[in-house]
Amino acid sequence: MQSANIKVSPPPLSLLVERRFPLEMNVTLPEIRELYDSGKAGRWNPHRDIDWNALSADGYDETTRQAARRTWSRLLWIEATGLTETPALIVRFCMESGREIDPKFFLTVRNTEEAWHIECFDRLAQAFGGRIARPADRAYENVFNRGLYRRVLDSNQSLDSYVAVHAAFEDGLELELCRTWRSNATNPAVAAVLDRVIGDKERHAAFGWLYLASRAPHWTDKERQLIASELAVHIQGTELRGYHCPWLAPEHAAVEAEADAITAAAGLGAASRGAEEDTLADYVGNARTRLAEFGVSLQTFETNRMRTF
Amino acid sequence: MALSREMSNEQAFELVQTLLDGPENRFPLTFNSDLPRIRELFHAATRNQWDPKTDVAWDQLDPDSYTEEQRSAARLYWSRRAWSEYGAISESPVLQVRFGVEQRPSDMQLFFTIRSQEEARHAEVCHAMAERLGGYIDKPVQNLFQGSVATHGVRRAALNANIPLEGIIAALVCTAEEIAFDVFRHLDDVTRDPVAKQVVRLIMRDESRHCAFGWYFLEAICETLTDEQKGMIEESVVTMMEKVELNGYHSSWLAPESPASLAEVEADRITYEAGLGSTVEEVEKPVFIGTVQRIREQMKSLGINLPMFSHPKLGTI
Numbered sequence: 195m196q197s198a199n200i201k202v203s204p205p206p207l208s209l210l211v212e213r214r215f216p217l218e219m220n221v222t223l224p225e226i227r228e229l230y231d232s233g234k235a236g237r238w239n240p241h242r243d244i245d246w247n248a249l250s251a252d253g254y255d256e257t258t259r260q261a262a263r264r265t266w267s268r269l270l271w272i273e274a275t276g277l278t279e280t281p282a283l284i285v286r287f288c289m290e291s292g293r294e295i296d297p298k299f300f301l302t303v304r305n306t307e308e309a310w311h312i313e314c315f316d317r318l319a320q321a322f323g324g325r326i327a328r329p330a331d332r333a334y335e336n337v338f339n340r341g342l343y344r345r346v347l348d349s350n351q352s353l354d355s356y357v358a359v360h361a362a363f364e365d366g367l368e369l370e371l372c373r374t375w376r377s378n379a380t381n382p383a384v385a386a387v388l389d390r391v392i393g394d395k396e397r398h399a400a401f402g403w404l405y406l407a408s409r410a411p412h413w414t415d416k417e418r419q420l421i422a423s424e425l426a427v428h429i430q431g432t433e434l435r436g437y438h439c440p441w442l443a444p445e446h447a448a449v450e451a452e453a454d455a456i457t458a459a460a461g462l463g464a465a466s467r468g469a470e471e472d473t474l475a476d477y478v479g480n481a482r483t484r485l486a487e488f489g490v491s492l493q494t495f496e497t498n499r500m501r502t503f
Numbered sequence: 504m505a506l507s508r509e510m511s512n513e514q515a516f517e518l519v520q521t522l523l524d525g526p527e528n529r530f531p532l533t534f535n536s537d538l539p540r541i542r543e544l545f546h547a548a549t550r551n552q553w554d555p556k557t558d559v560a561w562d563q564l565d566p567d568s569y570t571e572e573q574r575s576a577a578r579l580y581w582s583r584r585a586w587s588e589y590g591a592i593s594e595s596p597v598l599q600v601r602f603g604v605e606q607r608p609s610d611m612q613l614f615f616t617i618r619s620q621e622e623a624r625h626a627e628v629c630h631a632m633a634e635r636l637g638g639y640i641d642k643p644v645q646n647l648f649q650g651s652v653a654t655h656g657v658r659r660a661a662l663n664a665n666i667p668l669e670g671i672i673a674a675l676v677c678t679a680e681e682i683a684f685d686v687f688r689h690l691d692d693v694t695r696d697p698v699a700k701q702v703v704r705l706i707m708r709d710e711s712r713h714c715a716f717g718w719y720f721l722e723a724i725c726e727t728l729t730d731e732q733k734g735m736i737e738e739s740v741v742t743m744m745e746k747v748e749l750n751g752y753h754s755s756w757l758a759p760e761s762p763a764s765l766a767e768v769e770a771d772r773i774t775y776e777a778g779l780g781s782t783v784e785e786v787e788k789p790v791f792i793g794t795v796q797r798i799r800e801q802m803k804s805l806g807i808n809l810p811m812f813s814h815p816k817l818g819t820i
Contacts, residue, residue: 207523209662211515212593215642217586219630234554234624241546271532279605281596285658288593298592299627304595305721309545309616316534327531339527343600347523355545392538456529 208349210289219295225404226296229397233303240313249383251321254460261456262484263322263462268450270325271338272316272368272438276308276312279360282343290353307394314387330339330449332449337435337443354409358421359491360440362402367477369395370467371438374473380461388463403484410488425485426493429478434497439474441467442499475503507586522604522664529603537608540719544712545614548621555628562633564698569777573817576773578633580641580781583767587613589752591622594657594675601661601668614716628702635781644766667732669671670723670739673807676717678743683753684710685794689787695778703780719802725805734808740802740809744795749814754791755786757816784816792820 221227258455284301319325323450329335329344346356372395413421437442440450451467456465465473484494496502510618531561536542566574599615601607633639657675660666687707694700728736751758758764799809812820 206518207662208516208518209521211517212658213515214586214590217641218590219522219585219589219626219639231556232555234558236553237554239549242550270534271529274529274532277609277616280601281599281615284596284619285593285600299623302592302623304548309613310549312534312613325532325534327533329530334644335530339529341523341527344523344527344605354600374576446622 207344207347209347210286210349211292211351212289221296223296223404223408226294226401229401229404230296230300230303233300233307233394233397236393236491238310240310240317240390244314244383244386246317246321246383248386248421249318249321250380254322254462258456258460258462261324261453262460262462263319263324264326264450264453265457265462266315266322267326268329268440269463270312270319270454270482271329273311273315275338275340276305276421277312278343279346280305280308281450282304282346283356283361284325286346286353286356290398293353297405298399299434300397302370304394304398304401307398309390311360311391311394314391318384318387322462327487329447331446333446334436334440334443337432337437337446340432352417352420352424354406354417355408355421355424356412357402357405359424360402362399362406362479363425364428365395365402366399366481367433367474369399370473370477371470374465374469375458376466378458378461378469379463381463384463393436406488409461413489415489421490422485424490425490429495433474434495434499439467439470441470442497444499475501478503514723517699519659519662520664521662522601523662527604529606534609537612538610538719538723539607540723541610541614541716543731544716544719545610545617548614548617548709548712551708552617553624555624555631558705559628559631559701561631561635564632564696565800566636569636569779573773573777573779574637574639577777577779578636578638579644579767579770580638580774580779581629581633581636581780583643583755584627584780585633585639586643588626592619592626594661595619595622596725597658598668598671599660600677605668607668611716611720614795617714618716621713625706628705629693632780634700634703647806667735669721669728670736672717672720673736673802674739674743676713677721677802678740679748680710680713680717681798682748682791683771684714684795686750686753686787689790690780690782693775693782694780696780697778699778706737721802721805721807725807728806736807737809740807741812742800744812746811749812749817754779754782754784754787756787757814759792788817792817795820 228348254262280301284298284305287298287301316325329384342360345351346353369392372388376385376392379385379388430437433439435445440447440454444451454464458466478492478495484491494502530757569577595615596619598613599619600614602611630639657671660671684707687703690703691700691707694703750759751764755764755767758767768784769780772783775783797814802809811819
């Protein structure tokens, strides 16, 4: 019998105690219920709905194949976050009094879609030479080991702020990056995978922003400041450390950044540094505008790796 | 802090040591299929998805063909089933978190992503039935019955590193889900309304995979278990039987007798006689006993020995 290979250390987790009844199950957030319904209606199957024969991985040279396996392995490391984060988010919604049924339903579909993405990314990495189990530089691992599942279960963490950072902002950024990769993809199987992933991530991002819109009218100034602060911490501590864009963190992600450049040149699912920089800067600008409508003021960010955004 | 019906507006919380208290360590990250039968369950579930909105012949449900009393009883029955399925929406994901933290085979995590979605579908379809029969009811008619339907206690157990995962799966899946599956199979026999029957069958199809998951998992690890570990699994199953199942979680007639449970039992009887989806003590009892005996035999073959159980309405089984 396997035991948790985890060193338990204080402080203990502050868990909410569920009060289940009365259990509201009628629709209260119709636009989010519609995302749930469209997710069910748009169900797909990675093994049936992608023409994997069109990948023709053997048609690429060894350098390109090695780069592509690393690119898709890294995307797998990112997507794997959902296997623990999304279920923890569902639990948090269930345990916090008064949270609506529609997000709970929606998130179960989101998690299945994340599992399908994982199957696709894994299959791509395997086809190009095999999944790579960890970053080339162990220091880069810390960027992925964010412990989001624990953070969202902690009652000291504001759920609205969590949704703002991770379901609205972060999922929205992933969507825009996927679109950028797709526009640069020439391999038909890679393009088909990204088309499916984009279709799903459009709903994932929409969920976050719609949920914020439903909650924002009730926020206090203090809550708005908290959200702004947690967004800034995320961008500085995760995005600028190369979580989505390894070229932002050459001190520990140079190998992954180099692989992405080769993968992008081959049309196998990445994009050039310049294209990703434009996407990131444009997205943050648009997010800043949307957040301002909710009374959240997102600061500007400076780094010597890209223009101020 | 103890859970209380009189909790203040400030929501209660508790400080607990959990297996989440260490730093995340997801690398090396592998998605090899170490439990291929469970991976196949994930793929089968992917192939067999259904949608309560579009795959149920709702136009065949004719509430007006039933009496007011029957509709009222049935809406309570389907509301109660929705509460039960909802419980799984919040409890299935916490097990998935544990699989990840303990770096269990990825097949388990992948399967549970779709298992949670299936639980959502079940809650949605049961809610839809209740709505069409007069309206979903958002809480037990009498507070006293809440103790029988509120929770398995799985979430707390799943986060407790001192409670072995194997015991939780044996109790929750191989016991509680197995009982639920057999109840659904029985309901398929006794339900006459075509829409209620279709709903029962759709849920039952998913539940068969949920049960298979538990047995595939136990079969894969049973040879590695020590006698002490098997004893811990036995203890978990006994707790699930005595504190949850024999307390009326799935079958209201097993709940401790009270005005609340009697009202639920009566609603079940009216629903059953109308053919709208419930069952009653006299016809369900042999099914329940048979299930418990089958679980005992199946666990025995894995070296897990369950004791006899006693209940005033069942005797010793």
